[in-house]
Amino acid sequence: MARFESIDQFDPKGKRVLVRVDFNVPMQDGEITDATRIERAAVTLKELMGKGARVIALSHFGRPKGKVEPAMSLEPIARALGQALGGVDVVFGKDCVGPEAEAAVAKVEEGGIALLENLRFHAGEEKNHKDFADALAALGDVYVNDAFSASHRAHASVTGLAERLPAFAGRLMEAELKALGAAVGDADRPVAALIGGAKVSTKLDVLGHLLDKVDVLVIGGGMANTFLFADGVEIGKSLCEKDLAGNAREIAAKAKARNVRIVLPVDAVVATQFEANAPHRVTGLDKVRPEEMILDVGPMSVAAVEEALAGCKTLLWNGPMGAFEVAPFDEGTNAVAKAAAKLTREGRLQSVAGGGDTVAALAHAGVLEEFSYVSTAGGAFLEFIEGKDLPGVAALAR
The missing domain is CATH 3.40.50.1260 (Phosphoglycerate kinase, N-terminal domain)
Known part of the structure; x- marks a missing residue:
C-alpha cells in the first residue's frame, strides 16, 4: 500500500484546512435518516478544530449533474454537523467557490468550521476542471482527504486539491486504509x-x-x-x-x-x-x-x-x-x-x-x-x- 502522511504531520493552528468529507447521507422529507458518515467525519474535524485550525468542510450530495438543485443543498447537513461536533455553530457557505464561499471562509475563526455548498452544483467538480480546482484551492492552505468513500473518483475536490495543496489523510481515511490493507494485503x-x-x-x-x-x-x-x-x-x-x-x-x-x-x-x-x-x-x-x-x-x-x-x-x-x-x-x-x-x-x-x-x-x-x-x-x-x-x-x- 502506498505511503501517505496523516494529520499528525502538520501544524494546523491558524491554517485554513480544506477537509474533503462524504456527507452524502440518506435523507427523507428533508430529515437525515442515518448520520453515520457525519459522526465518523466529526472525529477528524474535532481534532483539527481543537488544534486551532480554521476548518472548511467540502462534500457532494446526490447527483445534481452540475446544476443547483435546492433539494440537494447541504444546508440541512450543516445543522446536523453542528450537533455531531457537540453543538458548535457551523458557518454555511451558500456556494463552494466564488464570493459567497470566500465570505463564509472569512467568518471562520481559529477552532471554527464552515461547510460549503454541494460541490456537484458545479460541473467542474466531476469533470475535474482546472479552473474549478484552482478556485477551491484558493480557499485553503492545506488539504485533508477524509472521504475514502469518494476516493475512487478523480474529481476536483479529490485529486485536484491534492495536486495543488499540501495533502494529508484524515483519521477516517487513515483507519479505512489500514483496516482494508490489513484484510486484503497483509x-x-x-x-x-x-x-x-x-x-x-x-x-x-x-x-x-x-x-x-x-x-x-x-x-x-x-x-x-x-x-x-x-x-x-x-x-x-x-x-x-x-x-x-x-x-x-x-x-x-x-x-x-x-x-x-x-x-x-x-x-x-x-x-x-x-x-x-x-x-x-x-x-x-x-x-x-x-x-x-x-x-x-x-x-x-x-x-x-x-x-x-x-x-x-x-x-x-x-x-x-x-x-x-x-x-x-x-x-x-x-x-x-x-x-x-x-x-x-x-x-x-x-x-x-x-x-x-x-x-x-x-x-x-x-x-x-x-x-x-x-x-x-x-x-x-x-x-x-x-x-x-x-x-x-x-x-x-x-
Whole structure:
C-alpha cells in the first residue's frame, strides 16, 4: 500500500484546512435518516478544530449533474454537523467557490468550521476542471482527504486539491486504509472472504483478485445460485445469471489450483413468493422444486460457514447470504454475522466488512459495532478489494 502522511504531520493552528468529507447521507422529507458518515467525519474535524485550525468542510450530495438543485443543498447537513461536533455553530457557505464561499471562509475563526455548498452544483467538480480546482484551492492552505468513500473518483475536490495543496489523510481515511490493507494485503492467515449479493457479474473482478489473497472463499446470496447452477444443481426459479456459468466454473477451477477452499450452500430456504413471511421450507439442494426460489441459506450451510470462519484469523465480508431485507429470509445472514461477531469478541478473528448492503445487513443483525472495522464506503470499497488504484488515495502518496 502506498505511503501517505496523516494529520499528525502538520501544524494546523491558524491554517485554513480544506477537509474533503462524504456527507452524502440518506435523507427523507428533508430529515437525515442515518448520520453515520457525519459522526465518523466529526472525529477528524474535532481534532483539527481543537488544534486551532480554521476548518472548511467540502462534500457532494446526490447527483445534481452540475446544476443547483435546492433539494440537494447541504444546508440541512450543516445543522446536523453542528450537533455531531457537540453543538458548535457551523458557518454555511451558500456556494463552494466564488464570493459567497470566500465570505463564509472569512467568518471562520481559529477552532471554527464552515461547510460549503454541494460541490456537484458545479460541473467542474466531476469533470475535474482546472479552473474549478484552482478556485477551491484558493480557499485553503492545506488539504485533508477524509472521504475514502469518494476516493475512487478523480474529481476536483479529490485529486485536484491534492495536486495543488499540501495533502494529508484524515483519521477516517487513515483507519479505512489500514483496516482494508490489513484484510486484503497483509492479513493474518488463514484469511476468509465472504462475498454475497445478488449478481456474480458485479463482483467478478473481486472474486478473481481475492483468489490470490485468501484461503477460504464463502459465496452467498444470489451469486451462489449461479455457482450452484454451474455445478449442475437444479435451482428452480431462483435468481441466477446462467450466462455466467462458465465464469463460475473458471473461478472454481482457479480456486482449486490455488488451494483456496470455496464454501457454497449445501441447503436452502425456499419459497414460491418473495414477500415477508411467505410460506417457506428448508430443503436440501437436491430437492428444490421447479416453482421454488432459493431465498436464504439453510442451517447446514450456516454451520459450514461457521466452521470455516472458526479456522480463520481474518475475515473480509462484502454482501449478504440471502434476501436479508425480508423476514424470514434474513436468518442465514443474521446467524453468520453473529457467529463472526462472537469470534471477533473472543479475539480469534479480525473482521472487516464494507459495502452498503453489508452495513445494512450487519446493522439488521445487531452486530455492526462488534466487527473489527466496518467501512461505510460502497464503490470505493469494492474497487479497493478488486485491487484497483483509487485516484484519491494515489494522490496522497508520498
